[in-house]
Amino acid sequence: MKNSFSGPVRSAVVLTLAALVAGVSGTAMAQTRASQERVIVEFKPGKLKAARAAIQAAGGRVVLDLSEDNAVAAVLPAGKRLALRRNAAVASIDDDPIRTVMGSRKATVRRAGASAAVMSTEVVPFGIPMVQADQVAYGSTRKVCVIDSGYDLSHEDLQKTGVTGQNFTTEGDWSTDENQHGTHVTGTIAALGGNGVGVVGVVPGGNLNLYVAKVFDSTGSAASSTIMKGVRACKRAGANVVNMSLGGGRPTNFEAKTYQRFYDSGMLIIAAAGNAGTSALSYPASYPSVVSVAAIDVNKAKADFSQFNAEVEIAGPGVATLSTVPTGSNREATLSVGGASFAAAPMDGSPVGSASAALYNFGTGEVDDAGVAGKVCLIARGNISFADKVLRCQANGGVAAVIYNNTAGQLFGTMNGVVTTIPSMGVSDVDGAALLGQVGAVASAAVAVSAYNYAEFNGTSMATPHVAGVAALVWSNFPACGPARIREALNATAQDLGAAGRDVEFGFGLVQAKAAADWLATNGCAAP
Known part of the structure; x- marks a missing residue:
């Protein structure tokens, strides 16, 4: 783990000491923090240096470089946004909202001896056959990027090869997981099959290329800009499918444009619909360029926490989902x-x-x-x-x-x-x-x-990797297809649930791997 006085911890210590020296009260410190806002400043092409200078002149500071997308994340004093927007180097200023993980550990209740099978034999979670993952063989190489809280590389049931990543937090490394969430999500996608222990993922052969963008620390929250930095890393790594078991309110124009560019460039982005149990929209799931995933239970009923709205596109198993967690953490x-x-x-x-x-x-x-x-x-x-x-x-x-x-x-x-x-x-x-x-x-x-080393989690976070894993599985057999065609195949063949046709609770229905692969075998990659 990195030095405990790095990053935000160190900043807090410095701020506290400075306040004590100046005789500033805790209330005044809170008011100082409240008088600042975190924003994404999009600058005009070639104007990075000028935009940085303008931010500094406005009393702000750059906290994250997004120059590959002609932007930076910055902290500004309240009331300075409008003046900065008038600067000739600045194209737009948007909010930088917080996004959080969309899954939580389900408290397990066992009777004596009931859990021994979890460790000593291999268990197939109910969601794997439900999405027909056991009916489709993995084909040519695809790469899935998981944007989450990391990946326990030491875990007995997760692949050690074909996995790379990058850490965008101040905790551990991409190959550690201080939150449990990322390891659980990745296990649903790619937990090893046939090794006699643990669970089985959607793509269990150990030959799926994985990229881990660690954007969440133990708190399970991160700014939108940090998450988009992770998506950009996925793109550089050559990811085909991006799993985003995360979300939050407050859409932004910059976020919408950025995800659209990623989708147009060949990545299929799949995100959690949200766990509020309301019709509220969650982002990035609700952008047109992103597949929004709802959660169902073992009986194919909508999970009570799963958000429902017109942007919900497809559904996956997300209640009492058994998967991997960091070794010994459950x-x-x-x-x-x-x-x-x-x-x-x-x-x-x-x-x-x-x-x-x-x-x-x-x-x-x-x-x-x-x-x-x-x-x-x-x-x-x-x-x-x-x-x-x-x-x-x-x-x-x-x-x-x-x-x-x-x-x-x-x-x-x-x-x-x-x-x-x-x-x-x-x-x-x-x-x-x-x-x-x-x-x-x-x-x-x-x-x-x-x-x-295993736990049951609830959430649209758990449904999302079922869909992302199926997308990679199907796409691996039709690598000439683009993301829009894979998306079309998944939607066209989903098992209809609830009201006939697409609805706000299930979208097109439960994702089906075999049906989607058969559809592509018949209809091909080219849209009519």
């Missing part, structure tokens, strides 16, 4: 007591560990109890935080903590960053009542929180 819990297994979810922040000991009723975990020593604490939710309950169990000599819900349903809890040394997990109110009946039994409680 947690799963198992619990068995008296020979019976119980559904359990690891506390967010629980350490990896296991224990086998008698189950002990520790009430709500608020009062010290010498009887806890050497036992598994069974604790009721309520009154104090989960972390405080686990810490008191730990301080009293407990070897693990199981917290049961005091309302209906499974308990998903978090340590909120508090460091503990014993494994902890949550169970439902119903299982909690059953476990209270096991307290004092001779049979012991077997508790384990384990590290896993």
